[in-house]
Amino acid sequence: MDGFLIETEGLTKYFGETPAIKDVDLHVKKGEIYGLLGRNGAGKTTIMKMLLGLTKATKGTIQLFNKPFEKPEKSILNRIGAMIETPGFYPNLTATENLEILASLRGVIHKDAVKRSLEQVGLSYKDRKLYAEYSLGMKQRVGIAAAIIHDPELLILDEPVNGLDPIGVAEMRDFLKRLTGEYGKTILISSHILSEIDLMADQIGIIHAGLLLEERNYRELKEQNMQFISLKAEPLQRVIQLIDEKLRVKEYQVKEDGTIQIFNTEIKTKQIVKVLAENGVFVDEVCRHSDTLEDYFKKITGGEGIA
Ligand SMILES: Nc1ncnc2c1ncn2[C@@H]1O[C@H](COP(=O)(O)OP(=O)(O)OP(=O)(O)O)[C@@H](O)[C@H]1O
Ligand SMILES: [Mg+2]
Numbered sequence: 001m002d003g004f005l006i007e008t009e010g011l012t013k014y015f016g017e018t019p020a021i022k023d024v025d026l027h028v029k030k031g032e033i034y035g036l037l038g039r040n041g042a043g044k045t046t047i048m049k050m051l052l053g054l055t056k057a058t059k060g061t062i063q064l065f066n067k068p069f070e071k072p073e074k075s076i077l078n079r080i081g082a083m084i085e086t087p088g089f090y091p092n093l094t095a096t097e098n099l100e101i102l103a104s105l106r107g108v109i110h111k112d113a114v115k116r117s118l119e120q121v122g123l124s125y126k127d128r129k130l131y132a133e134y135s136l137g138m139k140q141r142v143g144i145a146a147a148i149i150h151d152p153e154l155l156i157l158d159e160p161v162n163g164l165d166p167i168g169v170a171e172m173r174d175f176l177k178r179l180t181g182e183y184g185k186t187i188l189i190s191s192h193i194l195s196e197i198d199l200m201a202d203q204i205g206i207i208h209a210g211l212l213l214e215e216r217n218y219r220e221l222k223e224q225n226m227q228f229i230s231l232k233a234e235p236l237q238r239v240i241q242l243i244d245e246k247l248r249v250k251e252y253q254v255k256e257d258g259t260i261q262i263f264n265t266e267i268k269t270k271q272i273v274k275v276l277a278e279n280g281v282f283v284d285e286v287c288r289h290s291d292t293l294e295d296y297f298k299k300i301t302g303g304e305g306i307a
Contacts, residue, residue, distance in 0.1 A: 008024055008060060010025065011025070012024070012060050025215075029203065032180065032186060033187045033203075034188045034189070034201065035197035035205070037205065042209060043209075052080065065154075078150060080154045082157070090131060092132065093131060094128060095129075096127065098142065098146075120175070120178075122141065136168070140168075153184075159190055169195075173199060202217070229267070229269055232259050232283070236258055242281065249265055
């Protein structure tokens with residue numbers, strides 16, 4: 001389909017006999033920040049490496065910029081900037097010197113390329129500080145500056161906020177958003193912590209044990225899944241019947257302790273109490289909850305303990 005900068009179909013990767021990525025259909029739209037979210041070992045890095053031709057897919061197809069990507073070609077790779085593993089920089093040189101070396105190695109001819117890429121990530125050009133003296137957050141920025149030195153349209157960043165403190169995360173978020181908002185870039189970013197890509201991702205893909213469990217607009221996902229009403233009333237069978245027939249609620253679940261959780265509803269708690277009371281059921285407890293996004297992520301990836 002038109003408008004996707006990255007589109008995969010049935011993307012699959014085996015390491016020996018073991019499938020690491022299974023049938024992944026990824027859709028990254030132009031101009032958006034797409035957050036690939038998954039726990040350690042879920043398959044984020046492997047997907048990104050396949051998109052860059054750094055590792056070969058076992059099965060499936062990849063389209064980049066609406067063209068089939070079969071093998072790494074300069075004309076395609078020039079349009080992509082990536083930060084996969086922590087890039088190596090010379091510790092005893094400044095960021096500017098490091099980037100100048102990189103620019104010449106990559107054949108970047110634009111004379112302002114280093115200055116521009118440093119500015120885009122919010123670092124000052126010709127700063128005298130050595131790379132070794134930079135904080136982790138600054139080092140991550142140099143890594144991203146290196147990824148955008150050739151002014152690519154698409155950025156693939158593997159855990160760029162890993163290890164940053166909350167302020168570092170917020171700063172990174174702001175400049176990544178600026179890269180899409182002001183400079184029109186498209187960004188595929190991975191993380192294992194939902195809060196790191198909160199307020200930044202337009203689209204989210206949840207990857208777990210090599211499967212893409214969910215691919216959704218992040219705002220919609222938040223609106224629809226984070227709220228539920230919990231209800232305690234007896235007798236349970238009668239309550240369930242009333243929920244189905246009178247309140248016409250479709251999405252709910254009954255917990256082990258008999259609490260009913262009602263999802264995706266505009267219904268007011270008052271209305272629930274009223275309808276149940278009119279039908280002879282008195283409510284013990286009713287309460288509206290906002291689940292945290294982290295809870296939701298844990299819920300769909302099977303909770304703690306799965307790596
Ligand atoms: N070169 C390799 N050889 C064998 N198995 C591999 C190789 N690379 C990755 N894997 C396996 O593939 C799975 C996915 O790994 P991957 O590195 O893509 O996960 P990830 O989501 O990036 O994890 P993390 O958050 O820890 O970076 C893991 O089970 C991993 O052990
Ligand atoms: Mg990884």
